[in-house]
Amino acid sequence: MSEPAPDPTPEVAESAPEPADHDDAGVESAIDADIPRPAVARLAGYLYVLRSFSQRGVLVASSGELARAAGVNPAILRKDLSHVGANGVRGVGYDVGRLTARISMALHTDNVQLVALAGAGRLGQALLAHTGFGRGFQVVALFDEDPALIGQALTPSGPTIGPLSDIDKIGSSDAPQVEIGVVATSDDHAQRAFDAFVAAGVRQVLNVTPVSLSTDADVVVRQVDLALELQVLAFQASRPSSSGAAERLPSGRRRPSVMGEETVTA
Amino acid sequence: MSEPAPDPTPEVAESAPEPADHDDAGVESAIDADIPRPAVARLAGYLYVLRSFSQRGVLVASSGELARAAGVNPAILRKDLSHVGANGVRGVGYDVGRLTARISMALHTDNVQLVALAGAGRLGQALLAHTGFGRGFQVVALFDEDPALIGQALTPSGPTIGPLSDIDKIGSSDAPQVEIGVVATSDDHAQRAFDAFVAAGVRQVLNVTPVSLSTDADVVVRQVDLALELQVLAFQASRPSSSGAAERLPSGRRRPSVMGEETVTA
DNA sequence: GTCTGTGAAGGGCTTCACAGCT
């Protein structure tokens, strides 16, 4: 048996103006936050898959279909969904709209989170573009040390870039409460921007610099280093690829990981 | 999916049959590639820490110092270093220069790896800037679909941007052998760029789009999604911070993870 | 019959703790 038409056709036909229909039939059970961290990362990925399914007009999907689209094992997908109290229909599958709503609620993506971004360089701008999607984030403050950038606005309706010394202003009572700070500055300003975020009361920070930030405060820091990912990839290149045969695979074999997903298809 | 040229030439960059027991100044012992994936990611991070130590004139560092700077547990740092055959001096610590060389060799960072980048937008440019450091990567090919970018060069000495349809040219014999492909395009071009990379013989791909790439070929794919990281961070925000007390910590308490490092300092 | 939900098994990684060298 071979792969059932891995459609190399053009991407999603944009001719499906699918409204995001949120119909929850009394979804109420508040799920505990005892979701394993790797599962949280995967659940966020399922949201993206579900969105594409919805745009294609798919109303119901089985765990197998979702898993293949997300590049994970069907069993772990079902287990992940069980963490958010998903209600699939046996013998049928999952309702795409309802499942989307369920995961969004569990990940608190249904409420818009306010983000402050330190570092408006290329990486910061890339992040700004990716968050603007509709994923539940809104960048309400921008900071940078480049004099050419200070005072400008990257988006027509977006905030004006201020110097890093203005980070403390997001802690003032009249300013909107920023939930997440992103450190995308140059390496030598990363710790300083981070300290300012902490002083301003930000409790979660995404650090996209290679600098390891340190603090005494109660802050959750998540670090993503693109160059480090390249190094990890380069190392795995040198690993022997197991059996010499195999050009085709009877069933997709994937090896997922926390977030730096490693999908070895062999 | 037509392989223009199968890979009859498996290039074994390094073949080290037997570990050498004697290592004088010449670091020679070949370490087996049985390094756990999370350890590889941390080792790459240690390189960054060691570089900063070296710049500050530090010649010797203990596992405790290195671990604090890297934000990890001292025990796991020692175990990570044991995987690369590190030779620390008991009662003293590690020689910064020697340890750097040792890790670089183990991660194959001592040899420059050639990279092809599809997608020269903000994210691609950010990656380009980060790899240019001296981390052992060189971007030798750039591709994008934006007519305004095609034909231009982002760096004075860098390659000229070509259309995505030119990706197959990196597979030609006269072109330099690209080891790693990076997919940083818009979502609707990601799979296409990926397929082109695979057809051109690229065996490792870093995917920084949220699209889950699928293939039948023997390719290692690593995915990093910045927006997904934000969602994971936002979720962990809502977790109860365990004990209500704790403003100070007697000893650093860290919770490391694979790569999306989560450092809860409490 | 199909597909979900989940207990149980299995594996990998982190942490502990201590032996051993300097």
Next chain:
DNA sequence: AGCTGTGAAGCCCTTCACAGAC
């Protein structure tokens, strides 16, 4: 005494396999 290197314990997560609902 101080610090490294490592076996062993423990934990978390993934995978398997099957009972149960439609």
